[in-house]
Amino acid sequence: MNAQCCRTLIDELAQGKLPERERLSAFIDACAPEAFSGPVPDDATTLEAAYLAEAGVHETVSSSDASSDALPEEEAEAVREALYSLARKRAVEHFGRRIYIRGLIEISNICRQNCRYCGIRAGNALAERYRLSPEQILACCEHGYGLGFRTFVFQGGEDPWFTDERLADLVRRVKSEWPDCAVTLSVGERSLASYRLLREAGADRFLLRHETADPAHYAKLHPVAQSWSNRMACLRNLKACGYQTGAGFMVGSPWQTSACLAEDLRFLHDFQPEMVGIGPFIPHAQTPFARFPAGSVERTLVMVAMVRLLLPAAMLPSTTALGTAAGDGRERGILAGANVLMPNLSPKEARALYRLYNNKLSEGAECADNLAELRERIRAVGYEIVVDRGDFRPC
Numbered sequence: 595m596n597a598q599c600c601r602t603l604i605d606e607l608a609q610g611k612l613p614e615r616e617r618l619s620a621f622i623d624a625c626a627p628e629a630f631s632g633p634v635p636d637d638a639t640t641l642e643a644a645y646l647a648e649a650g651v652h653e654t655v656s657s658s659d660a661s662s663d664a665l666p667e668e669e670a671e672a673v674r675e676a677l678y679s680l681a682r683k684r685a686v687e688h689f690g691r692r693i694y695i696r697g698l699i700e701i702s703n704i705c706r707q708n709c710r711y712c713g714i715r716a717g718n719a720l721a722e723r724y725r726l727s728p729e730q731i732l733a734c735c736e737h738g739y740g741l742g743f744r745t746f747v748f749q750g751g752e753d754p755w756f757t758d759e760r761l762a763d764l765v766r767r768v769k770s771e772w773p774d775c776a777v778t779l780s781v782g783e784r785s786l787a788s789y790r791l792l793r794e795a796g797a798d799r800f801l802l803r804h805e806t807a808d809p810a811h812y813a814k815l816h817p818v819a820q821s822w823s824n825r826m827a828c829l830r831n832l833k834a835c836g837y838q839t840g841a842g843f844m845v846g847s848p849w850q851t852s853a854c855l856a857e858d859l860r861f862l863h864d865f866q867p868e869m870v871g872i873g874p875f876i877p878h879a880q881t882p883f884a885r886f887p888a889g890s891v892e893r894t895l896v897m898v899a900m901v902r903l904l905l906p907a908a909m910l911p912s913t914t915a916l917g918t919a920a921g922d923g924r925e926r927g928i929l930a931g932a933n934v935l936m937p938n939l940s941p942k943e944a945r946a947l948y949r950l951y952n953n954k955l956s957e958g959a960e961c962a963d964n965l966a967e968l969r970e971r972i973r974a975v976g977y978e979i980v981v982d983r984g985d986f987r988p989c
């Protein structure tokens with residue numbers, strides 16, 4: 595795709611139109627051709643075939659040859675800048691220069707699932723496990739409230755200790771203690787009855803990344819016991835229960851092509867989530883994907899900006915993974931259209947153990963206690979962190 599066609603596609607996105615899959619894919623290859631930040635392992639193709647055979651899944655999305663479609667770097671950079679600038683404009687029109695903060699509390703790193711990319715997967719025998727007690731979690735909320743947080747995000751692995759009753763009780767206690775705060779849950783796949791109960795207990799939002807809209811790609815990232823159709827059913831159930839629902843995906847996960855990303859954009863356009871989390875894949879040393887390269891920061895920013903144009907009112911975090919992959923990743927995310935930050939409110943000991951990928955940030959500006967530093971960094975790029983629940987507000 596040439597630069598002129600790229601600009602036409604940006605205009606279409608800005609008008610709320612969804613371009614065809616092939617054009618979306620060609621656009622990504624043209625302006626962000628590097629999917630990964632380094633070479634893929636020699637045995638990647640063998641591994642891919644083994645995972646597909648294990649799942650009995652056939653490819654549904656064709657791969658693309660990015661190198662032949664890439665624009666010269668100078669032109670690609672100009673196209674990316676035009677995209678970021680329009681995405682920024684869209685975000686400012688809807689949110690002003692306001693950045694919403696959510697206090698992230700990592701309640702448990704115990705998980706019954708085995709996502710191949712995740713450092714706290716059940717199969718990682720080397721992970722040191724922990725679980726916060728309800729009292730510890732409430733203490734984090736109290737501390738966070740004093741710092742100005744009005745949304746608490748309870749994130750954890752799929753830890754069976756957190757039964758519906760225990761989690762619902764926790765949500766009720768938070769809502770009764772701090773009625774002006776929103777509670778977001780990010781605790782994985784559960785039954786419709788469970789989602790309903792937690793919603794009735796007062797949970798406002800639920801984050802559950804769809805990970806990839808391509809079932810064959812999903813089968814490469816997850817063992818056969820975890821199904822793409824169940825993930826999609828969970829997302830539909832969350833919406834049906836009335837949650838502000840968050841989907842999302844990693845950029846540069848193993849075997850991801852621009853065609854997969856085009857599929858993600860089409861899914862998001864259809865599903866209309868209220869929140870979308872997008873970060874680069876970063877490998878973890880104790881997972882089956884340890885030898886795979888991280889995803890590209892630039893391609894991640896392109897996806898953030900495209901999602902901002904497609905979903906102008908969505909809450910888009912500038913993710914911890916983006917901040918981990920690049921020192922100025924958080925700021926660049928905001929300048930590509932993101933409008934949310936999620937500093938870590940977990941106790942210090944827990945933060946070090948919630949290691950989803952190598953070198954995950956949990957200190958410095960990532961730590962809720964250092965809000966002043968974060969505020970300053972965000973101010974330096976022209977935005978203001980606000981004390982606000984930051985609920986989804988349609989256009």
Ligand code: SF4
Binds near residue numbers: 705709
């Ligand atoms: S990504 Fe979530 S569900 Fe998957 S293994 Fe990690 S904590 Fe568990």
